[in-house]
Amino acid sequence: MISFSILIHKWSGLFTAVFLIVAGVTGSLLAFEDELEALVNPAQYVVQPRLDDRGQPAAMLDPFELHAWAERALPGYQVFGMPLLRQPDRSVKVNLDRRNASVPDADQAFLDPYDGRLIGIRKWGASPFDSTTIIGFLYRVHYALALPEPWGKIFFGVVALVWTMNCLVGMVATFPRTGPFLPRWLPAWMIKHNASTYRLHFDIHRASGLWLWGVMFLFAWSSVMLNLRGEVYTPVMSTFLEFKKQPERPPKTTDKPMLDWSQAYDIAVAAMDEVARAQGFTVNFPSHLFYNRRLDAFIYFANTSRDVTQERGQTGVVIDARSGILLATRIPTGEYSGDTVSRWLQSLHMAKVFGLPFRIFVAVVGIALAVSAYTGLYVWWKKRQARRAREARIRVGTT
Numbered sequence: 001m002i003s004f005s006i007l008i009h010k011w012s013g014l015f016t017a018v019f020l021i022v023a024g025v026t027g028s029l030l031a032f033e034d035e036l037e038a039l040v041n042p043a044q045y046v047v048q049p050r051l052d053d054r055g056q057p058a059a060m061l062d063p064f065e066l067h068a069w070a071e072r073a074l075p076g077y078q079v080f081g082m083p084l085l086r087q088p089d090r091s092v093k094v095n096l097d098r099r100n101a102s103v104p105d106a107d108q109a110f111l112d113p114y115d116g117r118l119i120g121i122r123k124w125g126a127s128p129f130d131s132t133t134i135i136g137f138l139y140r141v142h143y144a145l146a147l148p149e150p151w152g153k154i155f156f157g158v159v160a161l162v163w164t165m166n167c168l169v170g171m172v173a174t175f176p177r178t179g180p181f182l183p184r185w186l187p188a189w190m191i192k193h194n195a196s197t198y199r200l201h202f203d204i205h206r207a208s209g210l211w212l213w214g215v216m217f218l219f220a221w222s223s224v225m226l227n228l229r230g231e232v233y234t235p236v237m238s239t240f241l242e243f244k245k246q247p248e249r250p251p252k253t254t255d256k257p258m259l260d261w262s263q264a265y266d267i268a269v270a271a272m273d274e275v276a277r278a279q280g281f282t283v284n285f286p287s288h289l290f291y292n293r294r295l296d297a298f299i300y301f302a303n304t305s306r307d308v309t310q311e312r313g314q315t316g317v318v319i320d321a322r323s324g325i326l327l328a329t330r331i332p333t334g335e336y337s338g339d340t341v342s343r344w345l346q347s348l349h350m351a352k353v354f355g356l357p358f359r360i361f362v363a364v365v366g367i368a369l370a371v372s373a374y375t376g377l378y379v380w381w382k383k384r385q386a387r388r389a390r391e392a393r394i395r396v397g398t399t
Helices: 002-030 033-040 063-073 134-144 151-173 181-189 197-211 213-227 229-237 261-279 337-349 355-397
Strands: 077-083 092-098 108-111 118-122 283-292 297-304 315-320 326-330
Touching: 002 033, 002 134, 002 151, 002 355, 033 134, 063 077, 063 092, 063 108, 063 118, 063 261, 134 151, 134 213, 151 197, 151 213, 151 229, 181 197, 197 213, 197 355, 213 229, 213 337, 213 355, 229 337, 261 283, 261 297, 261 315, 261 326
Parallel strands: none
Antiparallel strands: 077 092, 077 283, 092 108, 108 118, 283 297, 297 315, 315 326
8 A cells, every 4th residue: 555655656746746846936926916916016006195185095086986987998898897995005906808809908907096097907917028917927827837728727727636646645655664653654754954965855855745734735625626626626525515506597687777886786785784684694894896797797795704814805796787686695604514615725725814924824835835846856866867777787787
């Protein structure tokens, strides 16, 4: 069993090593995505806080005023998503759908929250050579190697699945073959600092895998969830957890005019309040409002006591874009066990919980993952060189 685990660990590790180095380094950087955006793209991302005549913080525009400004400033686009929260030193980012091929290919626009002025537009993640899109490109590399959809996402999902298996067999591969278990297993958790270069790499690879095993397994399996949710994650987790099944969308009422955004917001807020009373949770603050053209529905997110993060809203209601009828709800925790586990896995993976200390921890784990993958490659390469040298000596001895 141990020999088989070592064999599987070696080949699965060789398959995933380079990709895990990429994922680890990019993941460490993305733990500070907001700060990086402000650093490399300040022209679009950062605004100067304003003061009024009394020296107090100036009032920012209402979200729906900003939406109207965006619609006027961006002919040829449909604004389909906007935040309801604003920060005094950040621009307001809205989501775009290009409706006219003659306008630049863009999917995000940035507005000044104080006067509604259009600051700029971009195609998220389009290029690593443009300061406005490089962080998005880094994100695309992290989850799909920046390969075309859906192939990059599927491929990295397969890598994550192999990584998950590698975590399981890697633990078994460290078990002692003979003798009393714990006394012989304890050295595997340690690093000999005065050892040779090869032994130091070997110890770092083995010990880091053991000490961080739980965290690595969490990131591996959550990566499967993010990339192969319907194909692998949900079928596996459904064997012992319950997931909410969204109801079929009723026939669209296209004979009625579409609600404007402020009307949709008022109806969605009322629907959220009703769901909160029925489900027994509290609403903290509104977060985002989106229009989904495929569903012909508005999706409203608010931060509630069922959310696992305080940065933005994860609880959502879906209403018909014309009648305002409640179509579905999205309760992140406390309703279905599978949804609760999935929400925690996603929030932990993306460092959206526990504030700055956890983001620092995730960044360190990302570097540790890259180091573990590198040291594994180094150990394999040195063993391969030694094996070839032995084979060459044998061939010389037989001639």
